[in-house]
Amino acid sequence: MTSLTHPTDNYTVMYAEEGRYSLGQQFEDFYKIFTSRGLKHGGVHVGIKPFYVPVDPELIKHVLQIDFQHFVNHGTFIDEVNDPLSAHLFSLEDAKWRNMRVKLTPTFTSGKMKMMFQTLVQCGVGMKELMDASAKNRIPIDIKDILCRYTTDAIGSIAFGLECNSLKDPDSVFRKYGKRVFEMDMRSQIKTLLQFALPHQVLKVFKFKQNKPDVEEFFMKAVKDTVEFREKNNVYRKDFMHLLIQLKNRGAVSDDGKVLNEEGRSEEKALTMNELTAQAFIFFLAGFETSSTTMTFALYEIARHPDIQEKLRQEINGMFEKHDDQLTYDGIMELTYMDKVLNETLRKYPPFPMILRKCSRDYTIPDTQITLKKGVNVGIPILGLHNDPKYYPNPEKFDPERFSEENKRSRPAFTWLPFGEGPRLCIGLRFAVLQSKIGLKLGNPVTGYKSGMFRGITNKSWLRLGLQCEPRETPTEAEKLRRRKADWSYVTSLFGYAARISGEVLQVFLRSKKKIEVKMFFSGTDR
Numbered sequence: 001m002t003s004l005t006h007p008t009d010n011y012t013v014m015y016a017e018e019g020r021y022s023l024g025q026q027f028e029d030f031y032k033i034f035t036s037r038g039l040k041h042g043g044v045h046v047g048i049k050p051f052y053v054p055v056d057p058e059l060i061k062h063v064l065q066i067d068f069q070h071f072v073n074h075g076t077f078i079d080e081v082n083d084p085l086s087a088h089l090f091s092l093e094d095a096k097w098r099n100m101r102v103k104l105t106p107t108f109t110s111g112k113m114k115m116m117f118q119t120l121v122q123c124g125v126g127m128k129e130l131m132d133a134s135a136k137n138r139i140p141i142d143i144k145d146i147l148c149r150y151t152t153d154a155i156g157s158i159a160f161g162l163e164c165n166s167l168k169d170p171d172s173v174f175r176k177y178g179k180r181v182f183e184m185d186m187r188s189q190i191k192t193l194l195q196f197a198l199p200h201q202v203l204k205v206f207k208f209k210q211n212k213p214d215v216e217e218f219f220m221k222a223v224k225d226t227v228e229f230r231e232k233n234n235v236y237r238k239d240f241m242h243l244l245i246q247l248k249n250r251g252a253v254s255d256d257g258k259v260l261n262e263e264g265r266s267e268e269k270a271l272t273m274n275e276l277t278a279q280a281f282i283f284f285l286a287g288f289e290t291s292s293t294t295m296t297f298a299l300y301e302i303a304r305h306p307d308i309q310e311k312l313r314q315e316i317n318g319m320f321e322k323h324d325d326q327l328t329y330d331g332i333m334e335l336t337y338m339d340k341v342l343n344e345t346l347r348k349y350p351p352f353p354m355i356l357r358k359c360s361r362d363y364t365i366p367d368t369q370i371t372l373k374k375g376v377n378v379g380i381p382i383l384g385l386h387n388d389p390k391y392y393p394n395p396e397k398f399d400p401e402r403f404s405e406e407n408k409r410s411r412p413a414f415t416w417l418p419f420g421e422g423p424r425l426c427i428g429l430r431f432a433v434l435q436s437k438i439g440l441k442l443g444n445p446v447t448g449y450k451s452g453m454f455r456g457i458t459n460k461s462w463l464r465l466g467l468q469c470e471p472r473e474t475p476t477e478a479e480k481l482r483r484r485k486a487d488w489s490y491v492t493s494l495f496g497y498a499a500r501i502s503g504e505v506l507q508v509f510l511r512s513k514k515k516i517e518v519k520m521f522f523s524g525t526d527r
């Protein structure tokens with residue numbers, strides 16, 4: 001039996017660049033090291049933490065799906081009492097996670113998405129107006145910022161039931177606190193490191209709080225005020241908040257517009273007020289950053305590929321012709337080429353560059369004699385999989401046809417994982433796709449218009465606009481490699497950003513400027 005605590009193989013990886021190296025990229029390198037040696041998996045220490053890193057899709061399937069009962073948790077820190085916003089679905093563990101997932105699943109059905117469709121479209125229209133003005137006057141805009149404001153308004157409206165108005169007012173409070181959550185000042189960097197490095201028991205003793213006090217105060221109050229107002233005035237709105245209030249007051253989600261039970265009272269509570277607030281908070285966070293990042297990169301690639309842009313435009317025009325010039329839920333669902341564009345964007349720029357799991361029961365890896373002990377972390381290297389030429393030939397190329405039915409069938413399962421997989425798959429997947437499709441449709445001055453003042457815009461001028469609209473930090477074509485290695489997590493999601501920070505901090509932690517020691521805690525008899 002191979003012991004996890006006795007390294008059998010040590011080596012050092014040299015990195016071309018100092019700093020600016022995200023945890024996701026770090027795991028991509030682990031992926032390359034293991035696959036180049038013909039290994040199906042490996043074990044590494046990142047800082048002081050041992051990580052199991054499966055790279056073979058079959059083994060990944062075991063972790064995420066077949067043997068899920070050993071890997072239920074993400075391993076993030078939670079303190080329901082002292083840090084109520086931390087007790088959300090993403091962080092909850094074991095039975096608490098299972099219960100919450102069962103309760104929340106009915107809020108994300110396709111029927112519920114249909115119900116929220118018009119609210120999303122209304123938010124998209126605000127973005128269209130802004131884009132109109134900038135395209136008409138040829139004023140460059142920061143596309144990531146505009147898309148963040150669209151998703152802030154959309155998810156703010158749908159998760160909190162509030163008009164956030166961030167498209168009209170860039171300094172609106174929801175935008176302010178949305179940004180504030182992700183701000184990485186020195187204090188937040190230290191907190192990220194502590195959370196990564198210290199055992200959870202220690203964090204609990206010291207009443208460690210993930211969320212900044214002003215952020216907590218703002219979101220707690222926003223939800224409390226909304227819930228009280230709706231209960232008092234029996235307000236019905238087609239959004240997540242309504243469904244969460246039903247869970248709080250009626251024990252289950254139902255299709256009617258009532259917030260209280262038949263007698264007008266609340267009964268058995270499926271959610272407490274704090275639980276409700278934490279779920280609204282995670283919907284907001286997970287909902288605005290990930291989708292706006294995805295749309296930003298999709299627009300960036302569309303701008304660089306006029307042929308793809310043209311095909312997308314034709315598909316949208318065809319959809320309008322079929323649906324009497326109306327933007328409908330069914331019409332949006334029929335945009336299958338747009339699905340391919342989004343899928344390819346999520347392959348090339350996954351907002352979560354890696355997925356975490358924690359081994360919650362001792363686990364013997366299939367067809368080996370290796371046992372992972374309870375408590376070992378697992379890192380699934382999404383970037384590695386998504387850039388492996390074995391599954392995606394010429395991975396740097398942006399090619400939506402990789403997601404044709406035929407090409408999808410030819411690839412092994414578990415090689416495209418932007419939303420994770422298995423029972424812990426992203427619960428907001430449907431919402432994310434719907435929001436992104438509406439955003440791409442309305443937010444793109446060319447694909448977004450069937451006719452009207454932008455009909456005359458040529459591919460070339462759109463390309464110009466597109467490039468002006470590209471993510472602030474995205475370097476030129478010539479710096480492509482640098483972007484992949486250093487910068488892209490800067491413009492990508494919260495997770496990429498946080499991971500980049502912790503990647504840097506970890507390097508300091510290891511007292512190494514250009515090197516990271518990779519200690520394998522077992523090596524491969526098991527190819």
Ligand code: HEM
Pocket residue numbers: 089090091101282283284286287288290291294350351352355356417418419420421423424425426427428429431432
């Ligand atoms: C492009 C957009 C999005 C991407 C790429 C994305 C990706 C992910 C990933 C990778 C996970 C972890 C899955 C795993 O551990 O296997 C996750 C979990 C989650 N996501 Fe998303 N997400 C997106 C949008 C959303 C939206 C719009 C919402 C809510 C409205 C949302 C809510 C959640 C929640 C609550 C979890 C935790 C699920 C659980 O632990 O049971 N996500 N997402």
